[in-house]
Structure formats: structure tokens, C-alpha cells
Amino acid sequence: MSKNSPDADVAFISALAELLNKNDLTEIAVKREYGEDDSLDVRVVKQATIIAAPAPAPVYAAAPAAPAPAAPVAAAPAAAEDPSQHPGAVTSPMVGTAYLSPEPGAAPFVTLGATVAEGQTVLIIEAMKTMNHIPAPRAGTVKRILIDDASPVEYGAPLMIIE
Numbered sequence: 001m002s003k004n005s006p007d008a009d010v011a012f013i014s015a016l017a018e019l020l021n022k023n024d025l026t027e028i029a030v031k032r033e034y035g036e037d038d039s040l041d042v043r044v045v046k047q048a049t050i051i052a053a054p055a056p057a058p059v060y061a062a063a064p065a066a067p068a069p070a071a072p073v074a075a076a077p078a079a080a081e082d083p084s085q086h087p088g089a090v091t092s093p094m095v096g097t098a099y100l101s102p103e104p105g106a107a108p109f110v111t112l113g114a115t116v117a118e119g120q121t122v123l124i125i126e127a128m129k130t131m132n133h134i135p136a137p138r139a140g141t142v143k144r145i146l147i148d149d150a151s152p153v154e155y156g157a158p159l160m161i162i163e
Contacts, residue, residue, distance in 0.1 A: 009040055016044050026152065055129060083146055083158040090160045092153040096127035100149040108149075114142045116162060123147075123159060136162055 016028055025046070032040040083089055092098070099101045100108040100123050110122050116136040144161040147153060 012040070013042055013044065015041060021046070048058045083144070083161060084156070086158070086161050088138070088140065088143065088161045088163040089158045090122060090134065090162055092125060092155055092159055093134070094125055094127050094132065095154050096125040096132070096152070098147050098151055098159060099124045099126065099131075099147075099152045100145070100147075110142045110145075110160075112142055112145060116140060116142060122162075125153060134159070138162060 005043050012032065016030060019025075020030065027043070029041075029043040029046045032042070034040070042139045084091065100110075102109070102124065109124075110116055110120075114121060116139065118137070121133040121137045122136050122142070125134055140162040142160060143163050146158050146160055153159065
């Protein structure tokens with residue numbers, strides 16, 4: 001936050017988050033100059049939507065007034081699980097745009113519950129106008145698809161879970 005009004009900064013960040021959602025953007029970054037030695041750098045990022053389970057509501061900014069009570073231990077451990085740490089995670093080998101089907105309007109390579117063989121193409125990632133087929137690293141069943149069709153992905157991002 002800047003040395004200027006923290007409330008104004010929070011309102012500014014909230015407005016950026018609203019702009020992000022309204023224009024269907026995934027990321028927005030702004031630098032707000034207040035003076036010679038006073039500025040505010042803001043980067044608001046929306047996480048990819050998980051197809052297999054409802055995505056948690058994004059948190060944009062604000063410190064909690066009081067600590068939240070601890071949740072019971074038995075309250076859905078799978079929801080707090082990091083998909084990239086799952087042993088069956090298929091991760092992105094590159095930065096690009098992920099597609100779940102070979103061309104627009106075509107059937108997807110795989111669907112939830114589908115059985116796949118090791119080496120079978122499960123999706124493609126377009127990088128620099130080149131379509132890269134992403135093979136299943138192991139045989140198994142598609143348990144979760146963690147991306148939407150035509151969504152941007154980064155190196156190492158979890159794409160799906162195969163068990």
C-alpha cells in the first residue's frame with residue numbers, strides 16, 4: 001500500500017478485480033503513481049476454473065477483521081489438496097494455450113472417467129503456432145480435468161489427474 005489513503009487503495013484494487021471479471025480477463029497489472037517516492041503496484045490474477053469441482057471464490061484484497069475459527073479436520077481434505085502435488089497429475093511441459101479437442105467442435109481427447117493408455121494424447125498445447133500433443137504419462141482413469149478448453153497454461157501447471 002502507499003503512504004496515501006489505504007481505503008482508496010483497497011477501493012482501487014476492488015475496482016480492478018471487478019474490471020477483471022467484467023471483461024473476462026485472467027490477469028491485470030497496474031502501477032499507480034502518487035508522487036516521487038510513493039506508488040502502488042497492483043497485480044490481480046484469476047485462477048483457472050476446475051471443471052470437476054466448483055472453484056473457490058477468488059480473494060482480491062482485504063485483511064480479515066478477526067481470525068476465522070479453525071475448520072474441523074474431517075471437513076473435505078480433498079478441497080484443500082494442491083492438484084500439482086497429486087501423484088497422478090499431468091502437468092504442462094510448456095507455456096501456451098491448452099485445447100481439450102483436436103479442433104473446434106470435435107469430440108474431446110478424453111472425458112471425466114475415461115480410461116487412457118500410457119502415451120495416449122490427452123490434450124494439445126499450442127505454443128508459437130505449433131500444436132504439441134500431450135501424452136498420458138501412465139495408464140489409468142481420468143479423475144479430474146483442471147483446465148477449460150482454450151485456456152492459457154504455464155509451465156508446470158496441473159492440467160488433469162489420471163489415477
